[in-house]
Amino acid sequence: MVSSHLHIQTSTLERPRQAELKQAWGGFLTELGDRIGGWDWWATLTFRERSESEIARGWTKVGWKYSQGAFDRYMSFLRGLRGIGEPTWVRGMEYQTWRGVPHFHALLSGVAHLRRQEAWAWWFQRYGIARIEPYDRSLGAGYYLCKYVVKELGDIRFSQDLTKPN
Numbered sequence: 001m002v003s004s005h006l007h008i009q010t011s012t013l014e015r016p017r018q019a020e021l022k023q024a025w026g027g028f029l030t031e032l033g034d035r036i037g038g039w040d041w042w043a044t045l046t047f048r049e050r051s052e053s054e055i056a057r058g059w060t061k062v063g064w065k066y067s068q069g070a071f072d073r074y075m076s077f078l079r080g081l082r083g084i085g086e087p088t089w090v091r092g093m094e095y096q097t098w099r100g101v102p103h104f105h106a107l108l109s110g111v112a113h114l115r116r117q118e119a120w121a122w123w124f125q126r127y128g129i130a131r132i133e134p135y136d137r138s139l140g141a142g143y144y145l146c147k148y149v150v151k152e153l154g155d156i157r158f159s160q161d162l163t164k165p166n
Contacts, residue, residue, distance in 0.1 A: 029142030039135040040112040048128035093155040
């Protein structure tokens, strides 16, 4: 699974600049969704705390590499449900400093015909809590996704079909 990504360290930016970046990124993602026919889902994907047996084996926290692999496996699962290729997506990774683990916010397209409950259950059984809602353009999910990209160490990635030249 190949994705394009942009990794931004923004801790030194001033507040007005952060707000401008958030507006620009949010507007871009909203417009991008409009150009591809609309986003279908807004998803937040988290990782549960490690079990005692996992901790005993030396695994204490979910890292960036593991979390990216989990997201890739999730897209493969959705591709299987769709039967016609991977959904179009953009996702931001937020690092939850108080827990010491990352989690995702994602916009997905090409999944409107799928059952959100099935997608939710797959993530929950393997990784942790998932919140998958129908996308509502008026709620500003693109802006929310970008909030963490411009606030601190941010990671935003796009599905390969969003980065192919026309």
